[in-house]
Amino acid sequence: MTTRKFLQTLIILMPMLSASGYAQQQEVDTWQSANGLYSVMVKSDLNPITINQIHSWTLQLTDAQGQDVTGAGITVKGGMPEHNHGLATAPSISSQGNGSYQLQGLRFHMPGYWELTLVITHEDVTDTVLITLNL
Amino acid sequence: MSNKHSGFSKPILAVIVLLGIGLLTSAIMIWWPPSPWSDAEKALIASLWIGNLPPVPDNPANNVATNADAAELGHALFFDPRLSSNAQFSCASCHQPEKRFTDGLAKARALGQSRRNTPSIVGLAYSPWLYWDGRRDSLWSQALSPLEDPQEQGSNRMAVARLVTEDVDYAVLYETVYGGLPDFSNQDRFPENAGPALVPGFKSEWARAWEDMREEDRDLVNRTFANVGKAIAAYERLLLPSASRFDEYARSIVQNNEAPGDIFNNNEEKGLRLFIGKGRCMECHNGPLFTNNEFHNTGILSAPGDLPDRGRIDGVREVKQHQFNCLGPYSDAAPNQCLELIHAREGVELIGAFKTPSLRNLQGTAPYMHKGQIVGLAETLDHYNTAPFAMIGHNEAENPLGLLPYEVNQLEAFLNTLSAPIAVDQRWLQAP
Numbered sequence: 163m164t165t166r167k168f169l170q171t172l173i174i175l176m177p178m179l180s181a182s183g184y185a186q187q188q189e190v191d192t193w194q195s196a197n198g199l200y201s202v203m204v205k206s207d208l209n210p211i212t213i214n215q216i217h218s219w220t221l222q223l224t225d226a227q228g229q230d231v232t233g234a235g236i237t238v239k240g241g242m243p244e245h246n247h248g249l250a251t252a253p254s255i256s257s258q259g260n261g262s263y264q265l266q267g268l269r270f271h272m273p274g275y276w277e278l279t280l281v282i283t284h285e286d287v288t289d290t291v292l293i294t295l296n297l
Numbered sequence: 298m299s300n301k302h303s304g305f306s307k308p309i310l311a312v313i314v315l316l317g318i319g320l321l322t323s324a325i326m327i328w329w330p331p332s333p334w335s336d337a338e339k340a341l342i343a344s345l346w347i348g349n350l351p352p353v354p355d356n357p358a359n360n361v362a363t364n365a366d367a368a369e370l371g372h373a374l375f376f377d378p379r380l381s382s383n384a385q386f387s388c389a390s391c392h393q394p395e396k397r398f399t400d401g402l403a404k405a406r407a408l409g410q411s412r413r414n415t416p417s418i419v420g421l422a423y424s425p426w427l428y429w430d431g432r433r434d435s436l437w438s439q440a441l442s443p444l445e446d447p448q449e450q451g452s453n454r455m456a457v458a459r460l461v462t463e464d465v466d467y468a469v470l471y472e473t474v475y476g477g478l479p480d481f482s483n484q485d486r487f488p489e490n491a492g493p494a495l496v497p498g499f500k501s502e503w504a505r506a507w508e509d510m511r512e513e514d515r516d517l518v519n520r521t522f523a524n525v526g527k528a529i530a531a532y533e534r535l536l537l538p539s540a541s542r543f544d545e546y547a548r549s550i551v552q553n554n555e556a557p558g559d560i561f562n563n564n565e566e567k568g569l570r571l572f573i574g575k576g577r578c579m580e581c582h583n584g585p586l587f588t589n590n591e592f593h594n595t596g597i598l599s600a601p602g603d604l605p606d607r608g609r610i611d612g613v614r615e616v617k618q619h620q621f622n623c624l625g626p627y628s629d630a631a632p633n634q635c636l637e638l639i640h641a642r643e644g645v646e647l648i649g650a651f652k653t654p655s656l657r658n659l660q661g662t663a664p665y666m667h668k669g670q671i672v673g674l675a676e677t678l679d680h681y682n683t684a685p686f687a688m689i690g691h692n693e694a695e696n697p698l699g700l701l702p703y704e705v706n707q708l709e710a711f712l713n714t715l716s717a718p719i720a721v722d723q724r725w726l727q728a729p
Contacts (some may be wrong), residue, residue, distance in 0.1 A: 214589050216425070216636045245580065247693060250591045252642040267640025271589040272580050273344070 230261025346547035371532030376728035381450035403669025409448035430612025436530035438621035453492030539720035568711025596692030648690030
Protein backbone atom coordinates (compact mmCIF):
# COMPACT_ATOMS: atom_id res chain seq x y z
CA MET A 163 0.00 0.00 0.00
CA THR A 164 1.38 3.38 -0.96
CA THR A 165 1.68 6.05 1.70
CA ARG A 166 -1.04 8.05 -0.03
CA LYS A 167 -3.41 5.09 -0.08
CA PHE A 168 -2.66 4.37 3.53
CA LEU A 169 -3.43 7.97 4.46
CA GLN A 170 -6.63 7.89 2.43
CA THR A 171 -7.72 4.73 4.19
CA LEU A 172 -6.86 6.26 7.52
CA ILE A 173 -8.88 9.38 6.75
CA ILE A 174 -11.86 7.27 5.76
CA LEU A 175 -11.55 5.09 8.83
CA MET A 176 -10.96 7.89 11.34
CA PRO A 177 -14.57 8.95 11.83
CA MET A 178 -15.58 5.30 12.24
CA LEU A 179 -12.87 4.58 14.75
CA SER A 180 -13.85 7.62 16.72
CA ALA A 181 -17.62 7.24 16.37
CA SER A 182 -17.57 5.26 19.56
CA GLY A 183 -19.20 7.86 21.79
CA TYR A 184 -16.31 7.18 24.11
CA ALA A 185 -13.70 8.62 21.84
CA GLN A 186 -10.34 8.79 23.46
CA GLN A 187 -9.94 12.53 23.74
CA GLN A 188 -6.57 13.46 25.09
CA GLU A 189 -6.69 15.17 28.40
CA VAL A 190 -4.47 17.98 27.16
CA ASP A 191 -4.17 19.03 23.55
CA THR A 192 -2.35 21.91 21.89
CA TRP A 193 -3.64 23.70 18.79
CA GLN A 194 -1.87 26.23 16.57
CA SER A 195 -3.56 29.29 15.09
CA ALA A 196 -3.98 29.55 11.31
CA ASN A 197 -1.16 32.06 10.87
CA GLY A 198 1.01 30.60 13.58
CA LEU A 199 0.70 33.63 15.89
CA TYR A 200 -0.75 31.79 18.86
CA SER A 201 -0.97 28.36 20.30
CA VAL A 202 -3.65 27.20 22.67
CA MET A 203 -3.30 24.37 25.14
CA VAL A 204 -6.73 22.92 25.89
CA LYS A 205 -7.61 21.05 29.07
CA SER A 206 -11.15 19.79 29.60
CA ASP A 207 -12.60 19.38 33.08
CA LEU A 208 -14.64 16.46 31.69
CA ASN A 209 -12.48 13.48 30.74
CA PRO A 210 -13.12 11.86 28.42
CA ILE A 211 -15.34 14.44 26.75
CA THR A 212 -18.73 12.77 26.40
CA ILE A 213 -21.90 14.00 24.77
CA ASN A 214 -24.76 15.68 26.63
CA GLN A 215 -22.75 16.93 29.61
CA ILE A 216 -22.16 20.61 30.21
CA HIS A 217 -18.57 21.33 31.16
CA SER A 218 -15.69 23.79 30.88
CA TRP A 219 -12.24 23.94 29.34
CA THR A 220 -9.13 25.75 30.51
CA LEU A 221 -7.20 27.41 27.68
CA GLN A 222 -3.54 28.35 28.03
CA LEU A 223 -2.69 30.94 25.37
CA THR A 224 0.90 31.51 24.25
CA ASP A 225 2.47 33.46 21.37
CA ALA A 226 4.92 32.18 18.76
CA GLN A 227 7.78 32.67 21.25
CA GLY A 228 6.00 30.55 23.84
CA GLN A 229 5.19 33.51 26.09
CA ASP A 230 1.86 33.62 27.92
CA VAL A 231 -0.63 36.00 26.30
CA THR A 232 -2.78 37.71 28.91
CA GLY A 233 -5.68 40.06 28.23
CA ALA A 234 -6.55 38.78 24.76
CA GLY A 235 -10.10 38.99 23.49
CA ILE A 236 -11.30 35.49 22.57
CA THR A 237 -14.62 34.57 21.03
CA VAL A 238 -15.80 31.02 20.35
CA LYS A 239 -18.11 29.59 17.74
CA GLY A 240 -18.69 26.00 16.91
CA GLY A 241 -20.87 23.35 15.41
CA MET A 242 -21.11 20.30 13.21
CA PRO A 243 -20.37 21.25 9.61
CA GLU A 244 -21.74 17.94 8.35
CA HIS A 245 -25.11 18.71 9.95
CA ASN A 246 -25.09 22.44 9.35
CA HIS A 247 -25.84 23.37 12.94
CA GLY A 248 -24.10 25.17 15.76
CA LEU A 249 -23.47 24.45 19.41
CA ALA A 250 -26.27 23.51 21.79
CA THR A 251 -25.08 26.17 24.21
CA ALA A 252 -23.69 29.70 24.16
CA PRO A 253 -20.29 29.25 25.82
CA SER A 254 -18.36 32.16 27.29
CA ILE A 255 -14.64 32.85 27.77
CA SER A 256 -13.18 34.71 30.71
CA SER A 257 -9.57 35.61 31.46
CA GLN A 258 -8.01 34.02 34.54
CA GLY A 259 -4.65 35.83 34.26
CA ASN A 260 -1.19 34.51 33.27
CA GLY A 261 -2.38 33.51 29.81
CA SER A 262 -5.09 31.29 31.24
CA TYR A 263 -8.71 31.52 30.11
CA GLN A 264 -11.81 29.61 31.09
CA LEU A 265 -14.15 28.45 28.33
CA GLN A 266 -17.37 27.77 30.18
CA GLY A 267 -20.66 26.14 29.16
CA LEU A 268 -19.80 23.63 26.43
CA ARG A 269 -22.17 20.78 25.74
CA PHE A 270 -21.96 18.56 22.65
CA HIS A 271 -25.33 17.03 21.88
CA MET A 272 -24.56 14.62 19.05
CA PRO A 273 -21.88 12.03 18.39
CA GLY A 274 -19.72 12.81 15.39
CA TYR A 275 -17.36 15.46 14.08
CA TRP A 276 -17.36 18.86 15.81
CA GLU A 277 -15.43 22.03 15.10
CA LEU A 278 -14.76 24.97 17.44
CA THR A 279 -13.25 28.19 16.17
CA LEU A 280 -11.52 30.56 18.57
CA VAL A 281 -10.97 34.09 17.29
CA ILE A 282 -8.11 35.55 19.30
CA THR A 283 -7.25 39.24 19.28
CA HIS A 284 -4.36 40.69 21.24
CA GLU A 285 -2.89 44.16 20.67
CA ASP A 286 -4.76 44.48 17.34
CA VAL A 287 -3.38 41.17 16.07
CA THR A 288 -6.06 38.63 15.25
CA ASP A 289 -5.70 34.97 14.42
CA THR A 290 -8.02 31.98 14.55
CA VAL A 291 -7.61 28.54 16.04
CA LEU A 292 -9.61 25.62 14.70
CA ILE A 293 -10.19 22.84 17.23
CA THR A 294 -11.69 19.60 15.99
CA LEU A 295 -13.21 16.75 17.95
CA ASN A 296 -14.70 13.40 17.16
CA LEU A 297 -17.21 12.31 19.76
CA MET B 298 -40.39 -22.60 -29.43
CA SER B 299 -40.69 -22.61 -25.72
CA ASN B 300 -42.18 -19.11 -25.84
CA LYS B 301 -44.98 -20.34 -28.00
CA HIS B 302 -45.34 -23.35 -25.83
CA SER B 303 -45.70 -21.37 -22.59
CA GLY B 304 -47.95 -18.80 -24.16
CA PHE B 305 -45.86 -15.81 -22.94
CA SER B 306 -44.44 -13.19 -25.25
CA LYS B 307 -40.80 -12.22 -24.73
CA PRO B 308 -41.48 -8.83 -23.03
CA ILE B 309 -43.93 -10.38 -20.58
CA LEU B 310 -41.48 -13.12 -19.75
CA ALA B 311 -38.80 -10.50 -19.16
CA VAL B 312 -41.08 -8.63 -16.78
CA ILE B 313 -41.89 -11.83 -14.90
CA VAL B 314 -38.22 -12.71 -14.59
CA LEU B 315 -37.35 -9.23 -13.39
CA LEU B 316 -40.18 -9.26 -10.87
CA GLY B 317 -39.01 -12.64 -9.70
CA ILE B 318 -35.47 -11.38 -9.24
CA GLY B 319 -36.79 -8.33 -7.41
CA LEU B 320 -38.92 -10.40 -5.05
CA LEU B 321 -36.11 -12.83 -4.44
CA THR B 322 -33.70 -9.97 -3.70
CA SER B 323 -36.16 -8.38 -1.28
CA ALA B 324 -36.74 -11.71 0.42
CA ILE B 325 -33.00 -12.24 0.75
CA MET B 326 -32.55 -8.70 2.05
CA ILE B 327 -35.23 -9.25 4.69
CA TRP B 328 -34.32 -12.78 5.73
CA TRP B 329 -30.54 -12.70 5.31
CA PRO B 330 -28.99 -13.06 8.73
CA PRO B 331 -27.40 -9.84 10.03
CA SER B 332 -23.64 -9.54 9.69
CA PRO B 333 -21.51 -9.39 12.85
CA TRP B 334 -21.11 -6.02 14.59
CA SER B 335 -17.95 -4.02 13.98
CA ASP B 336 -16.08 -2.58 16.95
CA ALA B 337 -17.40 0.92 16.13
CA GLU B 338 -20.95 -0.42 16.06
CA LYS B 339 -20.43 -2.25 19.35
CA ALA B 340 -19.27 1.01 20.90
CA LEU B 341 -22.39 2.78 19.65
CA ILE B 342 -24.59 0.05 21.09
CA ALA B 343 -22.71 0.27 24.39
CA SER B 344 -23.33 4.02 24.49
CA LEU B 345 -27.08 3.32 24.51
CA TRP B 346 -26.93 0.65 27.21
CA ILE B 347 -28.74 1.50 30.44
CA GLY B 348 -25.72 0.18 32.32
CA ASN B 349 -23.89 3.27 31.07
CA LEU B 350 -26.50 5.62 32.52
CA PRO B 351 -24.72 7.71 35.18
CA PRO B 352 -26.38 8.32 38.56
CA VAL B 353 -29.18 10.90 38.52
CA PRO B 354 -27.35 14.25 38.41
CA ASP B 355 -27.45 16.54 41.43
CA ASN B 356 -29.81 19.46 41.26
CA PRO B 357 -28.12 22.25 43.22
CA ALA B 358 -31.26 24.38 42.80
CA ASN B 359 -33.17 21.91 45.02
CA ASN B 360 -31.71 21.18 48.47
CA VAL B 361 -34.24 18.41 49.15
CA ALA B 362 -33.91 16.65 45.79
CA THR B 363 -32.60 13.47 47.43
CA ASN B 364 -34.41 13.79 50.77
CA ALA B 365 -36.53 10.67 51.44
CA ASP B 366 -39.17 12.58 53.41
CA ALA B 367 -39.42 15.12 50.60
CA ALA B 368 -40.07 12.26 48.17
CA GLU B 369 -42.88 10.99 50.46
CA LEU B 370 -44.40 14.48 50.61
CA GLY B 371 -44.03 14.91 46.86
CA HIS B 372 -45.58 11.50 46.24
CA ALA B 373 -48.70 12.47 48.20
CA LEU B 374 -48.90 15.89 46.53
CA PHE B 375 -48.49 14.37 43.07
CA PHE B 376 -51.68 12.34 43.50
CA ASP B 377 -53.70 14.97 45.42
CA PRO B 378 -56.58 16.52 43.41
CA ARG B 379 -56.97 19.22 46.09
CA LEU B 380 -54.13 20.98 44.30
CA SER B 381 -56.66 22.06 41.66
CA SER B 382 -59.31 24.78 41.91
CA ASN B 383 -62.20 22.28 41.66
CA ALA B 384 -60.47 19.54 43.67
CA GLN B 385 -60.66 17.14 40.70
CA PHE B 386 -57.25 17.26 39.01
CA SER B 387 -53.90 16.14 40.36
CA CYS B 388 -50.56 15.86 38.54
CA ALA B 389 -51.48 12.20 38.03
CA SER B 390 -54.62 13.12 36.09
CA CYS B 391 -52.44 13.77 33.04
CA HIS B 392 -49.25 11.98 34.12
CA GLN B 393 -50.90 8.59 34.64
CA PRO B 394 -48.52 5.93 36.00
CA GLU B 395 -50.28 3.13 34.11
CA LYS B 396 -49.62 5.00 30.84
CA ARG B 397 -45.99 5.64 31.78
CA PHE B 398 -46.96 9.03 33.13
CA THR B 399 -48.69 10.19 29.93
CA ASP B 400 -52.43 10.40 29.18
CA GLY B 401 -52.99 8.85 25.74
CA LEU B 402 -54.36 12.15 24.39
CA ALA B 403 -53.02 14.36 21.63
CA LYS B 404 -53.19 17.37 23.95
CA ALA B 405 -53.54 17.28 27.71
CA ARG B 406 -57.01 17.79 29.15
CA ALA B 407 -57.81 18.85 32.72
CA LEU B 408 -59.85 21.99 33.53
CA GLY B 409 -59.46 22.85 29.86
CA GLN B 410 -57.29 21.68 27.01
CA SER B 411 -53.65 22.60 27.18
CA ARG B 412 -51.45 23.59 24.27
CA ARG B 413 -49.36 20.47 23.95
CA ASN B 414 -49.00 16.73 24.41
CA THR B 415 -48.33 15.36 27.93
CA PRO B 416 -44.72 14.12 28.07
CA SER B 417 -43.64 11.24 30.28
CA ILE B 418 -41.78 12.02 33.51
CA VAL B 419 -39.69 8.84 33.57
CA GLY B 420 -35.98 9.72 33.43
CA LEU B 421 -36.65 13.47 33.22
CA ALA B 422 -34.40 14.17 36.21
CA TYR B 423 -31.53 13.90 33.72
CA SER B 424 -32.84 16.73 31.55
CA PRO B 425 -31.56 20.27 32.02
CA TRP B 426 -34.79 21.48 30.40
CA LEU B 427 -38.43 20.70 31.06
CA TYR B 428 -41.44 20.99 28.75
CA TRP B 429 -41.38 20.53 24.97
CA ASP B 430 -40.00 24.06 24.65
CA GLY B 431 -37.74 23.93 27.71
CA ARG B 432 -39.42 26.90 29.38
CA ARG B 433 -38.42 25.59 32.83
CA ASP B 434 -34.98 24.46 33.98
CA SER B 435 -35.78 22.09 36.83
CA LEU B 436 -38.32 19.45 37.79
CA TRP B 437 -39.39 21.59 40.74
CA SER B 438 -40.10 24.76 38.79
CA GLN B 439 -41.95 22.72 36.16
CA ALA B 440 -44.15 21.07 38.79
CA LEU B 441 -45.45 24.49 39.89
CA SER B 442 -46.74 25.69 36.53
CA PRO B 443 -49.73 23.36 36.01
CA LEU B 444 -50.98 24.23 39.50
CA GLU B 445 -51.65 27.82 38.40
CA ASP B 446 -52.46 27.17 34.73
CA PRO B 447 -56.17 27.92 34.04
CA GLN B 448 -56.31 25.02 31.55
CA GLU B 449 -54.70 22.55 33.92
CA GLN B 450 -55.21 22.69 37.70
CA GLY B 451 -56.25 26.36 37.82
CA SER B 452 -55.37 26.94 41.47
CA ASN B 453 -53.21 29.65 43.03
CA ARG B 454 -50.02 29.63 45.10
CA MET B 455 -51.72 30.96 48.23
CA ALA B 456 -54.24 28.10 48.24
CA VAL B 457 -51.51 25.54 47.57
CA ALA B 458 -49.26 26.95 50.31
CA ARG B 459 -52.20 26.94 52.70
CA LEU B 460 -53.09 23.31 51.92
CA VAL B 461 -49.58 21.99 52.44
CA THR B 462 -49.17 23.80 55.78
CA GLU B 463 -52.69 23.31 57.19
CA ASP B 464 -53.42 19.69 56.25
CA VAL B 465 -52.20 17.78 59.31
CA ASP B 466 -50.37 15.02 57.43
CA TYR B 467 -48.69 17.43 55.04
CA ALA B 468 -47.76 19.82 57.86
CA VAL B 469 -45.84 17.10 59.73
CA LEU B 470 -43.90 16.08 56.63
CA TYR B 471 -43.35 19.67 55.54
CA GLU B 472 -41.86 20.60 58.89
CA THR B 473 -39.63 17.51 58.86
CA VAL B 474 -38.32 18.31 55.39
CA TYR B 475 -37.95 22.09 55.61
CA GLY B 476 -37.35 22.51 59.34
CA GLY B 477 -40.20 24.94 59.96
CA LEU B 478 -43.85 25.53 59.17
CA PRO B 479 -45.05 28.92 57.91
CA ASP B 480 -48.17 30.27 59.60
CA PHE B 481 -50.85 31.51 57.20
CA SER B 482 -53.63 31.71 59.82
CA ASN B 483 -53.85 35.51 59.81
CA GLN B 484 -56.55 36.05 57.19
CA ASP B 485 -55.89 39.77 57.01
CA ARG B 486 -52.42 39.10 55.71
CA PHE B 487 -53.01 35.79 53.94
CA PRO B 488 -56.30 35.55 51.99
CA GLU B 489 -57.88 32.20 50.99
CA ASN B 490 -56.84 32.65 47.37
CA ALA B 491 -54.13 34.84 45.91
CA GLY B 492 -51.59 34.64 43.14
CA PRO B 493 -49.91 36.76 40.49
CA ALA B 494 -51.79 37.49 37.28
CA LEU B 495 -50.06 34.98 35.02
CA VAL B 496 -52.85 34.81 32.45
CA PRO B 497 -54.67 38.09 31.73
CA GLY B 498 -58.33 37.97 32.70
CA PHE B 499 -58.08 34.74 34.74
CA LYS B 500 -59.35 35.17 38.32
CA SER B 501 -58.56 38.88 38.58
CA GLU B 502 -59.77 38.81 42.20
CA TRP B 503 -56.87 36.46 43.06
CA ALA B 504 -54.44 38.84 41.36
CA ARG B 505 -55.87 41.84 43.26
CA ALA B 506 -55.61 39.97 46.55
CA TRP B 507 -51.98 39.14 45.68
CA GLU B 508 -51.19 42.78 44.88
CA ASP B 509 -52.69 43.84 48.21
CA MET B 510 -50.38 41.55 50.22
CA ARG B 511 -47.19 42.81 51.81
CA GLU B 512 -44.05 41.97 49.91
CA GLU B 513 -42.58 39.82 52.69
CA ASP B 514 -45.85 37.89 52.90
CA ARG B 515 -45.82 37.26 49.18
CA ASP B 516 -42.23 36.11 49.55
CA LEU B 517 -43.21 33.62 52.25
CA VAL B 518 -45.99 32.24 50.05
CA ASN B 519 -43.62 32.01 47.07
CA ARG B 520 -41.08 30.16 49.19
CA THR B 521 -43.68 27.68 50.45
CA PHE B 522 -45.01 27.23 46.93
CA ALA B 523 -41.48 26.59 45.64
CA ASN B 524 -41.02 24.00 48.40
CA VAL B 525 -44.12 22.17 47.13
CA GLY B 526 -42.40 21.94 43.74
CA LYS B 527 -39.15 20.76 45.32
CA ALA B 528 -40.95 17.94 47.14
CA ILE B 529 -42.74 16.84 43.95
CA ALA B 530 -39.36 16.90 42.18
CA ALA B 531 -37.86 14.66 44.90
CA TYR B 532 -40.61 12.13 44.10
CA GLU B 533 -40.22 12.46 40.33
CA ARG B 534 -36.48 11.81 40.56
CA LEU B 535 -37.33 8.25 41.60
CA LEU B 536 -39.08 7.52 38.30
CA LEU B 537 -36.41 5.86 36.20
CA PRO B 538 -36.49 3.31 33.38
CA SER B 539 -35.38 -0.26 34.03
CA ALA B 540 -33.41 -2.55 31.75
CA SER B 541 -35.28 -3.55 28.61
CA ARG B 542 -34.72 -6.42 26.21
CA PHE B 543 -32.38 -4.14 24.25
CA ASP B 544 -30.31 -3.64 27.42
CA GLU B 545 -29.90 -7.40 27.83
CA TYR B 546 -28.63 -7.51 24.27
CA ALA B 547 -26.30 -4.55 24.80
CA ARG B 548 -25.04 -5.94 28.11
CA SER B 549 -24.01 -9.13 26.40
CA ILE B 550 -22.07 -7.14 23.80
CA VAL B 551 -20.41 -5.02 26.48
CA GLN B 552 -19.56 -7.87 28.83
CA ASN B 553 -19.07 -10.83 26.50
CA ASN B 554 -18.17 -8.95 23.32
CA GLU B 555 -20.79 -10.87 21.37
CA ALA B 556 -24.44 -10.63 20.53
CA PRO B 557 -26.42 -13.59 21.80
CA GLY B 558 -28.72 -15.25 19.30
CA ASP B 559 -31.82 -15.61 21.40
CA ILE B 560 -32.58 -12.07 22.62
CA PHE B 561 -33.38 -10.29 19.35
CA ASN B 562 -35.05 -11.75 16.32
CA ASN B 563 -33.71 -11.01 12.88
CA ASN B 564 -36.00 -8.00 12.38
CA GLU B 565 -35.11 -6.41 15.70
CA GLU B 566 -31.39 -6.82 15.13
CA LYS B 567 -31.65 -5.22 11.71
CA GLY B 568 -33.72 -2.45 13.23
CA LEU B 569 -30.90 -1.78 15.69
CA ARG B 570 -28.44 -1.64 12.79
CA LEU B 571 -30.64 0.94 11.07
CA PHE B 572 -31.01 2.87 14.32
CA ILE B 573 -27.27 3.31 14.77
CA GLY B 574 -26.61 3.69 11.04
CA LYS B 575 -28.74 4.58 8.05
CA GLY B 576 -31.66 5.81 10.15
CA ARG B 577 -29.40 8.48 11.70
CA CYS B 578 -31.60 8.30 14.81
CA MET B 579 -28.61 8.67 17.15
CA GLU B 580 -27.95 12.19 15.98
CA CYS B 581 -30.58 13.22 18.51
CA HIS B 582 -31.77 10.06 20.28
CA ASN B 583 -28.42 9.26 21.85
CA GLY B 584 -27.09 8.12 25.22
CA PRO B 585 -28.73 5.54 27.50
CA LEU B 586 -31.96 7.55 27.64
CA PHE B 587 -32.12 7.80 23.84
CA THR B 588 -32.32 11.58 24.00
CA ASN B 589 -29.89 14.48 23.98
CA ASN B 590 -32.54 16.63 25.74
CA GLU B 591 -31.79 19.29 23.15
CA PHE B 592 -34.07 21.24 20.81
CA HIS B 593 -34.54 20.47 17.13
CA ASN B 594 -36.85 21.52 14.35
CA THR B 595 -37.71 18.33 12.47
CA GLY B 596 -40.45 19.79 10.31
CA ILE B 597 -43.35 18.35 12.29
CA LEU B 598 -46.47 19.94 10.81
CA SER B 599 -48.75 21.85 13.14
CA ALA B 600 -51.87 20.12 14.41
CA PRO B 601 -55.02 20.73 12.32
CA GLY B 602 -56.47 24.13 13.23
CA ASP B 603 -53.31 25.24 15.09
CA LEU B 604 -50.92 27.96 14.08
CA PRO B 605 -47.33 26.69 13.82
CA ASP B 606 -45.83 26.48 17.30
CA ARG B 607 -42.72 28.63 17.86
CA GLY B 608 -41.32 26.16 20.39
CA ARG B 609 -37.89 26.69 21.95
CA ILE B 610 -37.35 30.25 20.68
CA ASP B 611 -40.11 31.36 23.07
CA GLY B 612 -39.23 28.77 25.73
CA VAL B 613 -35.65 29.99 26.12
CA ARG B 614 -36.79 33.60 26.60
CA GLU B 615 -39.34 32.54 29.19
CA VAL B 616 -36.95 30.38 31.24
CA LYS B 617 -34.28 33.09 31.34
CA GLN B 618 -36.57 35.58 33.07
CA HIS B 619 -38.65 33.13 35.11
CA GLN B 620 -39.02 33.73 38.85
CA PHE B 621 -38.47 30.06 39.70
CA ASN B 622 -35.40 29.44 37.53
CA CYS B 623 -31.96 28.33 38.76
CA LEU B 624 -30.78 31.93 39.20
CA GLY B 625 -33.99 33.14 40.85
CA PRO B 626 -34.58 34.00 44.52
CA TYR B 627 -36.19 30.62 45.33
CA SER B 628 -33.40 28.49 43.87
CA ASP B 629 -30.93 26.84 46.28
CA ALA B 630 -28.10 27.04 43.75
CA ALA B 631 -25.16 29.42 43.69
CA PRO B 632 -25.12 31.37 40.41
CA ASN B 633 -22.05 29.50 39.15
CA GLN B 634 -24.02 26.23 39.47
CA CYS B 635 -26.53 27.36 36.85
CA LEU B 636 -24.31 26.66 33.84
CA GLU B 637 -27.13 25.46 31.57
CA LEU B 638 -29.25 28.56 32.19
CA ILE B 639 -26.34 30.98 31.93
CA HIS B 640 -25.20 29.40 28.68
CA ALA B 641 -28.62 28.74 27.14
CA ARG B 642 -28.38 29.67 23.47
CA GLU B 643 -30.85 31.72 21.47
CA GLY B 644 -31.12 32.18 17.72
CA VAL B 645 -33.07 31.27 14.61
CA GLU B 646 -32.16 27.57 14.82
CA LEU B 647 -34.64 27.42 17.70
CA ILE B 648 -37.68 28.59 15.77
CA GLY B 649 -40.13 25.69 15.73
CA ALA B 650 -37.65 23.52 17.68
CA PHE B 651 -38.82 21.06 20.35
CA LYS B 652 -37.07 18.87 22.89
CA THR B 653 -35.99 15.40 21.77
CA PRO B 654 -38.07 12.88 23.73
CA SER B 655 -36.65 9.65 25.12
CA LEU B 656 -37.45 6.57 23.04
CA ARG B 657 -37.63 4.24 26.01
CA ASN B 658 -41.16 2.98 26.56
CA LEU B 659 -42.84 4.30 23.44
CA GLN B 660 -45.39 1.54 23.66
CA GLY B 661 -48.47 2.90 25.38
CA THR B 662 -47.45 6.56 25.08
CA ALA B 663 -48.96 7.38 21.67
CA PRO B 664 -49.85 9.77 20.14
CA TYR B 665 -46.41 11.27 19.57
CA MET B 666 -44.84 14.72 18.99
CA HIS B 667 -45.43 18.01 20.79
CA LYS B 668 -49.09 18.21 19.88
CA GLY B 669 -49.74 14.52 19.45
CA GLN B 670 -49.83 15.07 15.69
CA ILE B 671 -48.58 11.56 14.84
CA VAL B 672 -50.56 8.57 15.98
CA GLY B 673 -48.26 5.60 15.41
CA LEU B 674 -44.60 4.65 15.34
CA ALA B 675 -44.60 3.67 11.66
CA GLU B 676 -46.08 7.05 10.76
CA THR B 677 -43.42 8.74 12.87
CA LEU B 678 -40.69 6.92 10.98
CA ASP B 679 -42.39 7.80 7.71
CA HIS B 680 -42.15 11.45 8.70
CA TYR B 681 -38.36 11.24 8.53
CA ASN B 682 -38.66 9.52 5.16
CA THR B 683 -40.75 12.40 3.86
CA ALA B 684 -38.71 15.19 5.49
CA PRO B 685 -41.25 17.94 4.75
CA PHE B 686 -40.35 21.63 4.73
CA ALA B 687 -40.85 23.15 8.16
CA MET B 688 -43.85 25.48 8.41
CA ILE B 689 -41.66 27.90 10.39
CA GLY B 690 -37.91 27.79 10.86
CA HIS B 691 -35.81 25.17 9.14
CA ASN B 692 -36.18 21.37 9.21
CA GLU B 693 -32.82 20.07 10.50
CA ALA B 694 -33.73 16.58 9.26
CA GLU B 695 -34.22 17.89 5.75
CA ASN B 696 -32.73 14.93 3.90
CA PRO B 697 -35.27 12.12 3.46
CA LEU B 698 -33.94 8.92 5.02
CA GLY B 699 -35.00 6.72 2.13
CA LEU B 700 -36.07 3.85 4.39
CA LEU B 701 -37.80 1.05 2.52
CA PRO B 702 -41.08 -0.26 3.95
CA TYR B 703 -39.45 -3.37 5.43
CA GLU B 704 -36.80 -1.15 7.03
CA VAL B 705 -39.50 0.92 8.69
CA ASN B 706 -40.89 -2.35 10.09
CA GLN B 707 -37.44 -3.34 11.33
CA LEU B 708 -36.89 -0.01 13.07
CA GLU B 709 -40.30 -0.22 14.67
CA ALA B 710 -39.52 -3.76 15.85
CA PHE B 711 -36.30 -2.50 17.42
CA LEU B 712 -37.99 0.46 19.13
CA ASN B 713 -40.46 -1.93 20.73
CA THR B 714 -37.56 -3.72 22.44
CA LEU B 715 -36.97 -0.59 24.55
CA SER B 716 -40.02 -1.11 26.74
CA ALA B 717 -39.55 -2.10 30.38
CA PRO B 718 -41.25 -1.41 33.70
CA ILE B 719 -40.45 1.71 35.69
CA ALA B 720 -37.62 0.92 38.10
CA VAL B 721 -39.41 1.70 41.36
CA ASP B 722 -41.46 -0.20 43.89
CA GLN B 723 -45.11 -0.42 42.90
CA ARG B 724 -46.19 1.74 45.84
CA TRP B 725 -44.73 4.84 44.16
CA LEU B 726 -46.91 4.24 41.11
CA GLN B 727 -50.18 4.80 42.92
CA ALA B 728 -51.61 7.26 45.40
CA PRO B 729 -50.18 6.72 48.92
